[in-house]
């Protein structure tokens with residue numbers, strides 16, 4: 663019985679301690695031409711969900727739509743960075759502006775930039791290739807095919 667209690671406590675500890683269990687994967691993006699670097703997070707973590715990542719030409723920066731997945735005592739969803747959202751805000755965030763067809767990638771959702779509201783096309787995780795053999799992508803900053811994303815960043 664003592665062993666079982668210890669086991670249950672251990673399991674609780676593992677699941678409640680976000681530093682030990684990660685569910686989201688992050689990628690480090692680096693351009694070999696202009697040397698621009700950025701970390702992008704993907705997936706659903708312990709407390710947050712990434713809806714989409716992309717580059718906003720209007721804001722001239724990488725942007726990300728993320729929100730919390732668990733409510734606080736006020737009924738707000740708390741994101742991993744401490745920001746909070748209502749249920750309505752989350753529904754609005756997850757709703758694409760529309761869809762476009764892109765020959766190399768197929769159907770792609772367009773999301774509004776969380777800063778300026780202009781549409782951006784999400785960067786797809788599948789496009790990165792493998793860790794040993796990352797795919798070269800176009801860099802949104804210098805527009806050269808010199809951008810690589812490497813996985814391995816565990817978050818949330």
Ligand SMILES: [Zn+2]
Nearest residue numbers: 693696801804
């Ligand atoms: Zn570049």
Ligand SMILES: [Zn+2]
Nearest residue numbers: 718721775778
């Ligand atoms: Zn923007």
